[in-house]
Amino acid sequence: xxxxxxxxxxxxxxxxxxxxxxxxxxxxxxxxxxxxxxxxxxxxxxxxxxxxxxxxxxxxxxxxxxxxxxxxxxxxxxxxxxxxxxxxxxxxxxxxxxxxxxxxxxxxxxxxxxxxxxxxxxxxxxxxxxxxxxxxxxxxxxxxxxxxxxxxxxxxxxxxxxxxxxxxxxxxxxxxxxxxxxxxxxxxxxxxxxxxxxxxxxxxxxxxxxxxxxxxx
Ligand code: IYR
Numbered sequence: 001x002x003x004x005x006x007x008x009x010x011x012x013x014x015x016x017x018x019x020x021x022x023x024x025x026x027x028x029x030x031x032x033x034x035x036x037x038x039x040x041x042x043x044x045x046x047x048x049x050x051x052x053x054x055x056x057x058x059x060x061x062x063x064x065x066x067x068x069x070x071x072x073x074x075x076x077x078x079x080x081x082x083x084x085x086x087x088x089x090x091x092x093x094x095x096x097x098x099x100x101x102x103x104x105x106x107x108x109x110x111x112x113x114x115x116x117x118x119x120x121x122x123x124x125x126x127x128x129x130x131x132x133x134x135x136x137x138x139x140x141x142x143x144x145x146x147x148x149x150x151x152x153x154x155x156x157x158x159x160x161x162x163x164x165x166x167x168x169x170x171x172x173x174x175x176x177x178x179x180x181x182x183x184x185x186x187x188x189x190x191x192x193x194x195x196x197x198x199x200x201x202x203x204x205x206x207x208x209x210x211x212x213x214x215x216x217x
Contacts, residue, residue, distance in 0.1 A: 027156075034116040035195045044191060068119045080167075105201060119190055166187060
């Protein structure tokens, strides 16, 4: 054990930072129309490194990242994702789901998978072989969720737009990325700048009082 190098802040400082951060995070939107403008690799590496600082069950960090800017791989991913999504929208989705998606304007075409300069594939690792022994990771779902939240927030803070995309099923990504069978493709996150004419749905956000309870009613 070592001492925790924690910086204690004044409450005024914290409040100011919290309000500024809330303002910035309120401005984050899922982006479905990207500009092809390149993003330096170092920026992606830093965002991934920030995500990788996330806490995880027993510090196992049950995730892998594959960062892709190779146009040939992006094209392969787009074609495979669109094939799955076409099945979803035309056959697999129940009516209720397509209704819920209607106001978001989503559909089976995913041009952003080729246009965004980077695709970051995140894979969840529930079980892995370490030093010849198979071991189970702890709380992989929770850990993965925390990690991906760190990533989305980091990207927004760095001035990058993202989309949490989950083509379903997304096992095709394992083959395309040449990852082993114990790694489960879980999120496919395009990262870049919004296209100049990017629009987002004008939808209300659930008010905080519907989500937050203080103590007991
Ligand atoms: N994965 C599908 C459907 C979809 C699901 C949710 I939840 C969204 O917020 C948006 C879309 C698709 O990407 O089209």
